[in-house]
Each structure stands twice: as structure tokens, then as C-alpha cells.
Amino acid sequence: MEIVVLLKQxxxxxxxxxxxxxxxxxxxxxxxxxxNPYDELAVEEGLQIKEAQGGTVTILSMGPQKAIEAIRTAxxxxxxxxxxxxDPATEGSDALATAKILSAALKEIPYDLIIAGHRxxxxxxxxxxxxxxxxxxxxxxxxxxxxxxxDGKIKCHRTFExxxxxxxxxxxxxxxxxxxxxxxxxxxxxxxxKAKKKPVDVKTAADLDVxxxxxxxxxxxxxxxxxxxxxxxxxxxxxxxxxxxxIAAQLVKVLHEETKII
Amino acid sequence: xxxxxxVITEQRDGEFRKVSFEAVSEGRRVADGLSTDLTAAVLGSxxxxxxxxxxxxxxxxVVAADDQSLADYTxxxxxxxxxxxxxxxxxxxxxxxxxxxxxxxxxRLAARLDAGVAMDCVAVKLEDGQLTYTxxxxxxxxxxxxxxxxxPQIVAIRPNVMTITEKSKDCATEKPAIQVGDVKTAILExxxxxxxxxxxxxxxxxxxxxxxxxxxFAAVEELAAALGAAVGASRSAVDEGWRPHSxxxxxxxxxxxxxxxxxxxxxxxxxxxxGMSTSKYIVAINKDPEAPIFSKxxxxxxxxxxxxxxxxxxxxxxxxx
Ligand SMILES: Cc1cc2nc3c(=O)[nH]c(=O)nc-3n(C[C@H](O)[C@H](O)[C@H](O)COP(=O)(O)OP(=O)(O)OC[C@H]3O[C@@H](n4cnc5c(N)ncnc54)[C@H](O)[C@@H]3O)c2cc1C
Ligand SMILES: Nc1ncnc2c1ncn2[C@@H]1O[C@H](COP(=O)(O)O)[C@@H](O)[C@H]1O
Numbered sequence: 001m002e003i004v005v006l007l008k009q010x011x012x013x014x015x016x017x018x019x020x021x022x023x024x025x026x027x028x029x030x031x032x033x034x035x036n037p038y039d040e041l042a043v044e045e046g047l048q049i050k051e052a053q054g055g056t057v058t059i060l061s062m063g064p065q066k067a068i069e070a071i072r073t074a075x076x077x078x079x080x081x082x083x084x085x086x087d088p089a090t091e092g093s094d095a096l097a098t099a100k101i102l103s104a105a106l107k108e109i110p111y112d113l114i115i116a117g118h119r120x121x122x123x124x125x126x127x128x129x130x131x132x133x134x135x136x137x138x139x140x141x142x143x144x145x146x147x148x149x150x151d152g153k154i155k156c157h158r159t160f161e162x163x164x165x166x167x168x169x170x171x172x173x174x175x176x177x178x179x180x181x182x183x184x185x186x187x188x189x190x191x192x193x194k195a196k197k198k199p200v201d202v203k204t205a206a207d208l209d210v211x212x213x214x215x216x217x218x219x220x221x222x223x224x225x226x227x228x229x230x231x232x233x234x235x236x237x238x239x240x241x242x243x244x245x246x247i248a249a250q251l252v253k254v255l256h257e258e259t260k261i262i
Numbered sequence: 263x264x265x266x267x268x269v270i271t272e273q274r275d276g277e278f279r280k281v282s283f284e285a286v287s288e289g290r291r292v293a294d295g296l297s298t299d300l301t302a303a304v305l306g307s308x309x310x311x312x313x314x315x316x317x318x319x320x321x322x323x324v325v326a327a328d329d330q331s332l333a334d335y336t337x338x339x340x341x342x343x344x345x346x347x348x349x350x351x352x353x354x355x356x357x358x359x360x361x362x363x364x365x366x367x368x369x370r371l372a373a374r375l376d377a378g379v380a381m382d383c384v385a386v387k388l389e390d391g392q393l394t395y396t397x398x399x400x401x402x403x404x405x406x407x408x409x410x411x412x413x414p415q416i417v418a419i420r421p422n423v424m425t426i427t428e429k430s431k432d433c434a435t436e437k438p439a440i441q442v443g444d445v446k447t448a449i450l451e452x453x454x455x456x457x458x459x460x461x462x463x464x465x466x467x468x469x470x471x472x473x474x475x476x477x478x479f480a481a482v483e484e485l486a487a488a489l490g491a492a493v494g495a496s497r498s499a500v501d502e503g504w505r506p507h508s509x510x511x512x513x514x515x516x517x518x519x520x521x522x523x524x525x526x527x528x529x530x531x532x533x534x535x536x537g538m539s540t541s542k543y544i545v546a547i548n549k550d551p552e553a554p555i556f557s558k559x560x561x562x563x564x565x566x567x568x569x570x571x572x573x574x575x576x577x578x579x580x581x582x583x
Contacts, residue, residue, distance in 0.1 A: 013513055013533050017403040026404070037514050095379065096372055118365075121513055121536075123399050123406075126360075126381050130337070130369030139446035140337055142366045145507070155450065159508055160362045161461045162274070165334065166451040173446075179500075179514050180507030221378030225394065226407045230539065236546075236562045247563055248573035251545070252581060254561060259543050261467065261522050262489070262581060 001055035001149070003046040004109055005079065006102060006116040006129065007039040009063050009070035013121060024224045025092070025217075035070040038117025041177035043074045044184040046115050049149060056080045058109055062090060062101055068200065075195035076187030082200035083109060089205050092217030095123070099131030101215060104208040106136060111172055113154065118143050118176040133174035140174040141167045145181050264413035267293040268353035269302040270344060271316060272363055273309055275454075280464050281359030283319050284424040288386060289357045290320030291427075295388040296354070301325060303347060305340055307333035310435065317433025319426065324435045331442045334449045335363050341370045342443035348375060350438075353414050355393065360418035361463070368418050378410035382517070384423050384540055393417075401513045401536030421463050422519040423540065462509065465492035468520045468538070470511055472496035474527015474548065474567055477504045481571035482526050488578040494518065494538075496528045512537035526567045530555025547571060 011017065012032040020027045035043075046057040059074045061067050062085035071082040083105060090101055106114070114136075116129035133140035145164075146157035155168050156175055169175075187195070205212045213219065239254065241247040255262045269289040271282035286302050293300040302321040304313050306328065313326040327343050344367070348356065356371075358364045360382040372379045380395035384405075387394045392409065395417055399406050410416075462468060469491045471482040479493070486493045495505035497512055511518055513536035523541035527548060528534060535558055538544070546559035547570050556562045563570055 011400065013401065013536070017400045019404065026400070095369065095381075096376070099369075099373060121401055124382060124397075124401070125369075125379075126365040127369030127372060127379055130366060131373035134341075134370045134373035140366070140370065141447065142337075143362055161279075161463055162459075163452065163454040165449050165453070167336070167447055168450050169447045178507075179510065221411045222380060223409050223411060224406050225409055227399075227404050228407070230398070230402065230405050233544070233558065233560060236556050236559045238556075238562045238564065240564075244565065244569040244573035245576070247565065247570065248577040251561060251563065251574060252577040255522070255543075255545075256581065259522065261543065262578060 001049060001053045002110045002112045003049060003055060003057045004106065004111045004114045005039065005042045005046045005057060005059050005074065006114065006132070007043065007059050007061045007070060007074055008036045008120045009033050009061070009067040010036045010120055010122040013037070019227045023226055026227070033066060033069065035073055036117050036120045038119060038177050040184040041179065041181050042115040042117055043077055043079060044182045045147065045177060047078045048182060049113070049147070053149060058083065060102060060105055060109065061085070062098060064091065071200055072195050073187055075198045076191040077185055078191060081198055083203060084200050085203045085208070087204040089212040090215050092220065093215045094220040094222045095125040095127035096131055096221055097215040097219065099128050099135060101205065101208065101210050102128065103132045103135035104210050105203060106132070113171060114174045116174065116176050118178050129174055129176045138172050138174055139169040140176070141169050142176040143178045144175045145178060147175065264352045264354040266299045266301060266351065266353045267296070267355045267357065268348060268351060269300065269321070270356065270358040271302055271304045272359055272361060273304055273306050273312065276309060276312060278312065278315060279359070279361065281361055281419070281421040283426045284421065285357045285359050285419055286316050286319040286321055287427045288419060288424045290429055292355055292357070292386060292388060292393065296391070299323070301351060301353070303327065303344065305332045305343060310437065313435040314433060317431045318428055320429035320431050321433050322431055324433055326435050326437050327440045328437060329440060329442060331445070334452060336445060336447045336449065337366055337370055338445045338447055339442050340367060341374060343440045344371060345374045346441045347438060348414065356414045356416045358418055360420050364418050368416055372416055375414060377414050377416050378412065379416040379418060380408050380410060381418050382420050383417055384420050386417065398540065401533065402539045420517070420519055420540070460490065460492040462492045462494055462516050462518055465520050467491035467522045467524070468494045468518050469524040469526065470494035470496065470528060471499055471526045472528030473498040473502070475499065475504070477502060479504065481568060485524065485571050485575040485578070488575045488582070496534050525555050526571055528555055529553050530558055
């Protein structure tokens, strides 16, 4: 089984986000960068399938030089090799352009199964995986919580609002992860040592025959006009009283009168 | 030239999801602003009868794709049919709900139509004929105002945010010829949650419990029942095995935007806030006066949730009686 995991490096979820002077991007300097949490689930799923079925797990990531850290983390978890699309021309690409570049790279990587995150917790686009699947002409099943492989097919359990379904897709296919699928392992010390020797191919847009004039910040279809902070809430109104009953009555009164919800 | 607004609605087992009415209402506002028509699409099997309901929210026309193969959502069948409808109608703007189905569909349609998507929007603004979409990024730490170049522009709206407005139209339902095309996925089984559980992302009120519950959700459930609310949970409560993954609110769980969010024994970690910060009112109950949740709440109670939450439930029952 040839498995490819799409992986993105994103700001740590704890990071303070500051808006850069251009007003349309964030300050990248003081941020700690991590593997997108949904992609951690993707790496783990790839490794579990490989352990059960044999095969290889290839990590495909587009990002700046430092994104190699996230690729190395995945290799340390047990993935076999990496492909790193590292080209300043691709920086700032929107979801559609990102998907075009990743699918161009996938023309040269064999795959039976591609695993991606349901969303990257930076721009929160929820799109790249579906667009890659479309460009490759393969089926997709998103937000998967359980997989079963067999007979050229993958059976996926996916939850939706108010229920769940079992979907079967013909391989090659794309699936996306959500929490509940697995518990990602930590990289072990020997894993980290081994990862240093694992191969990572570095590619540019030109290597992939992608026209640099169709990608990057300047060529976004979805143009960010301004970034701003959400409006602050009014200061919290603390509800106090002598007893729980009194506080509860006071709260319900306020909710009734001010918010009109009750 | 592309023109008109096209809304993709969502129904399940013959019933529209609430976000469909939000999308049609928003579509009407955009169509009025652009002085153009609004077409709403509904896909499914045996859905012709419900199609007319969309006229109530201002659709000029409904296209009903009624076919056995569309009974349950699959990405391939729905994309094929919708792409066909969209190509023949050539709309300027496409609106759908940023639900699990909408998020699955939007990226695929975007790639097929070479269109930009503004995902999970919380506001749509029209000025001088130019549409601007507001969407949270980085877990809601910032808001981006974005414009989309070219047509069609795809806008996925966050459920529970846009106002539903009734605006009755004389609305005709068409049953166009459809192309289901090549389908590489099959639904083997569908399991619906039993009972009349309120769906988290659609609920008007959400009551969530965290580690502070110590695993005892009885009080949280009781308050939720009194309010007709959905029950949510922090990741810690899920990690402890107290609640299923589907209840998790936050950056690696569900994003909810109810009118009121009640956090019981939840500290207010940044990843939790990412899932509920667009709630209209936030109520926090926590025994620690320093808990960060209070800095994001509208109303706060310092106290033991095991005393406070049942007392609030009692009070609600009294008022509702
Ligand atoms: C990559 C990543 C993703 C994450 N994603 C999510 C996510 O999607 N959702 C999420 O929720 N978290 C997420 N987290 C975890 C998050 O950082 C916090 O650990 C988690 O939200 C804490 O849950 P909690 O508030 O229930 O628990 P705690 O932080 O332990 O807080 C418990 C609170 O209960 C109060 N309390 C205790 N007893 C009582 C009582 N009897 N009455 C009243 N109050 C009481 C305490 O004062 C405390 O404030 C994520 C973390 C990471 C690193
Ligand atoms: N630059 C990238 N390199 C590799 N994979 C990516 C990249 N951007 C997005 N992805 C994949 O697509 C998923 C969804 O991302 P998004 O659509 O940006 O929310 C991520 O979880 C990754 O698996």
C-alpha cells in the first residue's frame, strides 16, 4: 500500500497572533510552529495502515524552509520519506492554488491512499484535500473516524451532524481526518535519530511544471483585504448573591431581561 | 456574463436543515443588493414536495434534483449534479452552509469550477457592487475580510449566524435533467442518532461541561434539557472518556455559534474558545475566579457547578412552567 500524507506546518494553537504591518498577513517571527493537529492524525493513520498491510508512507508538504521540521517529525514518527515543496513563489497561495501544486507533485508520487487533515488550523480553509482529490480525479471521504481496507477499496466511518455513515470508496482515494480516528504516537528517540537519515526531496514550482504566475500571494483568487481582531466583548457581568438559588434567580432574570433568550 | 445567486440547500430525510433557510435568506439579501435573481437548489430523493418551502425565504426559483442516487449525500454524485446545474445557470455567487456536507462539497466544486471559496463566513457585505466576506482564521483569533476574484464566487456560511428572514415569493419548482455521472463511492450504512437530541452546530443554546464536572454530566444534562439546549464538552471531558468525540467543542472539534453558550467547569483554554467565541452570549460557571473563561464571558458565576447548575435549571423550569 502506497500511502501519501499531506502535511502542513501551522502556528502552535497556543500562539498569540499579531497582524503584520501590511494589514493582510500575520507576523511570523515570534511564533512557535507545529504540525497541523489534524495532519498528526493523518500520519498516525498512515503508519497504522502500513503496519497492518505493509507499504510506504510518504509525507508531502508545501511550505517554507522551516516546514522541514514538521516533515522530520513525521519521519521520526515512522514515515519513510518526504517531499518538500519549498519555493518562495508558492508562499501565500490560497487553497485552490495549494491544491494545484500538491496535485502536480502527486503526479510523480505513487499512491493508493492519500490522507489529509480535515482542516489546517491556520487559515481554516477546509478545502485543500477535496480540491486535490478533484484534480486527481479520485474519490474523497472526509472527516473519517475509522477505516477498514480490503479488496481495492476503503471502508470509512464518517460522522455528520446527527448521525454517521459507512462509506466505501474505490482506491486510489483521499480521506481526511478528524479527532476520534486514532491517538497519534510521539516520536521516539531512536525514531528521531533515524529520521535524520531518511530522504526528503526538495522541489520548486518549476520542477513540478507549475506556472509561478498562477500561485503565491499575488495570484490568490481569495484576496485578503484586511485582517483585524474580533470585536472585544463587554466586560463580564458577574452575578453574585447569598445562595445558589439567589444567584440562579438573578442570572435567569438578567438573561430574560437583557438577552431575551429565556 | 455570470449573474444571479445560486443557493445550495441541505435536506436530510425530507427535512431542510436550518442552515438552508439561513443560506436562502442571505442569498435573497445579496440578490436584492445586486438586483438579480435567486435560484435555490435541493438535491435528494422524493424531495419535490418540500422544494416549494424555499420560496418562503425569497427564492425566485427552485431547482429540485430528485433522484434515487441522491438520497444520501455522496461527494461525487452531488458535485456532478451541482456542477451541471451551475454550468447551465452560470451564477455569479454560490451560497451554501459550512456544514460537514458543505465543507466537503465546497472544495471539490471549487476545483471543478475553478472558483474561489470564502469558507465559514460570519458576515457578507455588499458595497458598490463588490461583495466582501468576513471569515474567522487561526481559530477565530483574527477576522479576515476577503474578496473573491472571478466568478462564480463560492460562499460557505457558518451555521446559526445569518438571520432567517421570511420574504414570500411566487416560486416555481423546476425539475431539470441531471447528470449523476461517474460515482466511485457508495453508502453502505447510515446510522441516525436516536432520540430528539438537539444538534450541537444548530442549537440555539449549548450547555457544555469540562473537567470541572469530574465526569458527572447529570447537572449539565438537566440544565440543557430545561433550556432545550444541546450538550457540548471540552476536549478534556472527551479525553477522559466522559463524552463522545462528536460532543467536543473547539479547534479540534466542532465550531458552534449559538445565541447562548453556557460553560460549566471549563477553564477557557484558547483551543476551546476557538470553537465557541462567535456565540452571541457566553455564560461561565467556574469555581476559580481567575479562570480565563471569565475574560471572554458576558455573564459569570463564581461557584461550584454542582450547586449552581441545578439551581439554574430549577429557576428555568419555574419560569417556563
Ligand atoms: C492542539 C490542541 C488542540 C486542542 N483542541 C481542543 C478543543 O478542540 N477543545 C477543547 O476544549 N480543548 C482543546 N485542547 C485542550 C485545551 O488546551 C485544554 O486543555 C482544555 O480545553 C481544558 O479543558 P477543561 O477546561 O475542561 O479543563 P481544565 O482546564 O482542567 O479546567 C477545568 C475547570 O473547571 C473548574 N472547576 C473544577 N471543579 C469545578 C466545580 N466543581 N465547579 C465549577 N468549576 C470547577 C476549574 O476551576 C477549571 O477552570 C486542545 C489542545 C491542543 C494542544
Ligand atoms: N501547504 C500544504 N502542504 C501539504 N498539505 C497541505 C497544505 N495545505 C493544506 N494541506 C492539507 O490539506 C488539509 C486541509 O487544509 P486546508 O484546506 O488549508 O484547511 C491539511 O490538513 C493538509 O493535510
